[in-house]
Amino acid sequence: MSVWDDLVGQGPVVEQLSSAAEGTSGLAHAWLFTGPPGSGRVTAARSFAAALQCEETPRGCGHCASCHQVLQGTHADVAVVRPQGLSFGVGEARELVLSSASRPTGGRWQIVLFEEAERATERAANALLKAIEEPAPQTIWLLCTPSPEDLLVTIRSRCRQVMLRTPPTAAISEFLVQRDGVDRETAEVVARASQGHISRARSLATDAEEWRRRGAVVEIPRRLTGVASAVVAAEKLYQAVKAEAKARTTELDEAETSELRHALGENAKGRMPRGTVGALKDLEKRQKSRATRSERDAFDRRLLDLASYYRDVLRLQLGAGNDLFNVDLEPELRTAARNGRPEDTVRRLNAIMQCRERVAANVHPQIAFESLTLALRTG
Structure with a gap:
C-alpha cells in the first residue's frame, strides 16, 4: 500500500512526484496539476501532499499517521481549498494568502491544496500571485485546473506542471475490480461508459440510481x-x-x-x-x-x-x-x-x-x- 494507489493509469506522474518527494529531482514551491475531468488531478495533488508530509522512507508509505491524516483531509498543515460556489473571490484569496504564511505546526511543510483553482476571479488570482511568487520558506502550493490556460500566465509560469492523461479503460476497469470488488464484466462496461472519468466509473458501478439516470439520457435519441x-x-x-x-x-x-x-x-x-x-x-x-x-x-x-x-x-x-x-x-x-x-x-x-x-x-x-x-x- 502507498499513497499512489488511487492514481489510475498515471505511471509517469507517479514517478515524477515520487522523485520530487524524495528530493532526487528538486522540489518546487508551486505545482500545477492539469488534466481532463476524471483523470485524477486532485487525487494526484493529495497523494503528493501526503508523500511530502510522510514520516517514513521512502516518502508516501500510506500507513504512517501523517499519510493517513492527509488522505483523510485532517492534517493540520495541509489546507484544502474547495470552492463551493461559482467563483473564488478576492476576500477568500487574501485570507488564504495570510494563512499560507504560517509555519508548519507539526508536519514538514505548510501545504495549500487548491482544487478547481480556475474558479478564482481575476482579482483573486492576482491576490494569490504574490504569495506564489515569494512563498514562505516552508510553504508549498498545489493548484489543480483542467488546463494550464485556465490560470493567469503569471501564475502558471511560476509553477512546475504535472500533466495527467485520461486513464485507459483497462486501467479503470482493473481499479474497480481490485479496489471496489466490482465484478469484471460490470467494471468493463462502466469503465467505458464513464468516458475515462474515474469517480464517475465508481459511481456508475456502485450506485444503481446513477446508472438509471445515465440510461434515461442515452435513450433520448430513440x-x-x-x-x-x-x-x-x-x-x-x-x-x-x-x-x-x-x-x-x-x-x-x-x-x-x-x-x-x-x-x-x-x-x-x-x-x-x-x-x-x-x-x-x-x-x-x-x-x-x-x-x-x-x-x-x-x-x-x-x-x-x-x-x-x-x-x-x-x-x-x-x-x-x-x-x-x-x-x-x-x-x-x-x-x-x-x-x-x-x-x-x-x-x-x-x-x-x-x-x-x-x-x-x-x-x-x-x-x-x-x-x-x-x-x-x-x-
Whole structure:
C-alpha cells in the first residue's frame, strides 16, 4: 500500500512526484496539476501532499499517521481549498494568502491544496500571485485546473506542471475490480461508459440510481420521433437534472444551517438572538451559489452522457467502432449508424457542445434543452 494507489493509469506522474518527494529531482514551491475531468488531478495533488508530509522512507508509505491524516483531509498543515460556489473571490484569496504564511505546526511543510483553482476571479488570482511568487520558506502550493490556460500566465509560469492523461479503460476497469470488488464484466462496461472519468466509473458501478439516470439520457435519441416528443424529452431531462442537483445539495444545506443556528445561539423555540440575521443571509447566499454550480455541473454531466451516444454512432459510421463508450447499446448504435450520415452525426454533436456553452453562459437550461432536442431530431 502507498499513497499512489488511487492514481489510475498515471505511471509517469507517479514517478515524477515520487522523485520530487524524495528530493532526487528538486522540489518546487508551486505545482500545477492539469488534466481532463476524471483523470485524477486532485487525487494526484493529495497523494503528493501526503508523500511530502510522510514520516517514513521512502516518502508516501500510506500507513504512517501523517499519510493517513492527509488522505483523510485532517492534517493540520495541509489546507484544502474547495470552492463551493461559482467563483473564488478576492476576500477568500487574501485570507488564504495570510494563512499560507504560517509555519508548519507539526508536519514538514505548510501545504495549500487548491482544487478547481480556475474558479478564482481575476482579482483573486492576482491576490494569490504574490504569495506564489515569494512563498514562505516552508510553504508549498498545489493548484489543480483542467488546463494550464485556465490560470493567469503569471501564475502558471511560476509553477512546475504535472500533466495527467485520461486513464485507459483497462486501467479503470482493473481499479474497480481490485479496489471496489466490482465484478469484471460490470467494471468493463462502466469503465467505458464513464468516458475515462474515474469517480464517475465508481459511481456508475456502485450506485444503481446513477446508472438509471445515465440510461434515461442515452435513450433520448430513440424517443425523438417528432416535435412534440422532442419538447417532452427536453422537459423530462430538465426536471430530472434539477431534481438530481437538488438532492445533492439539500441535505448539506440543512446540516449547515442547523449547525450555524445552533452556534449563533438559537433557543428552544427556534428564535435567534439579535444581530445574527446577517450571518444567516451570508450562508444562504453561499448555498444558493453552490446550488447553481451543482445544477450546472449536473446539466453538463448529462450532456456529456448524451454526446457519448453520438460519438459512438460516428465511430461506427467511420469504421472505428472497436472502442465504444456505450457497449450495452451496441445493437441500437449500429442501427443508428446504418440509418444516418456522418455529417448529420457531427451536426448533432456540435448541437450538444453548443448547448453546453449556452448553459454555462446562463441561458435557461430548459430553453437550451428544447433547442437541443429539436436539433437532434432534425440532424
